Amino acid sequence: MVRAFVFNRQGELVGPVDAPRVELSEQEWKKRLSPEQFQILRSKGTERPFCGSLLDNKQTGVYSCAGCGLPLFSSDSKFHSGTGWPSFFRPIASDNVAMVADGGHGMQRVEILCARCDGHLGHVFDDGPRPTGLRFCLNSESLAFTPSDRVAELADPVAELIAPSAAPATSGQAAGTATAVLAGGCFWCTEAAFEQLAGVLDVQSGYAGGAAETATYREVCEGETGHAEVIRVTYDPQQISYDRLLDVFFDAHDPTQRNRQGNDIGTQYRSAIFYASNEERETAEAKIKRLNESRAFKRPIVTTLEPLTAFYPAEPYHQDYARLNPDQPYIQHHALPRACQIRAKYADLVEPSRP
């Protein structure tokens, strides 16, 4: 038996619960896994950097063991490490990932294994971001991804040993992190400005303000959906405050243009703060008042404050767009200069190691 956390049929992570270990013969593993998965999970292989299918996955959801299905990592703790392998700063539950010293290849490293089937996942290093300072470096092939609206499909029979009412809700964000949803015109540009900040763990492009059915780039571009192009910033409030994020936000776009940013015209490019709590709304109101009073901009700020009802992630090809397409003319002329201005003005907030 192994102590682990598992999902129940309500899509909640529950535990710890005693789960039977998964022990199969080499032949059985070969039948169950693809050759690539077998090479990583059972033969302790390493996939080539920048080649894994989950490296740039920015959808919200859960990463499970590709061998036995045990939940291992949540998108809430995924961050861009630049190493070429999917990276997380903490497992979904510490019981679910086993760590053992690995002296192979002439290096002293710590190997990480699935606690239930002993599948090889990757290694853990101590150069990760806050709050843990750890970098769990994974092979995409060792993982299977389930989007957050489908985690109930990961339901494990042993979860029924625990009453649902006693279950801690973990479908929200990881402890110690917070999120901010901001609209400042084209999300390619605002994403690039925020990704370089220390304490910012992840930035995802998406849509907010409209209905689920119309949350697609093609429909949002038509301008009739009520959606704005937004970014969702996941950050460590110990390292950077919501108030400071708003300072950067107001410099990352022109908050005095109504329903447009330069040549991008339409309500989908409006300047807006989607607040998730009264505290966020009050902080935003106070910030706008202060900026207007100090005449920080030549014209009054027209940024709207809107309650956040839902955030819809944009299509995968929009994520990390500026970083992946630095030669694209729009990025060259709009996103990169703006990101550089932010770097210069907020040098104290920029993470030195992030290019």
Ligand SMILES: [Zn+2]
């Ligand atoms: Zn496993």
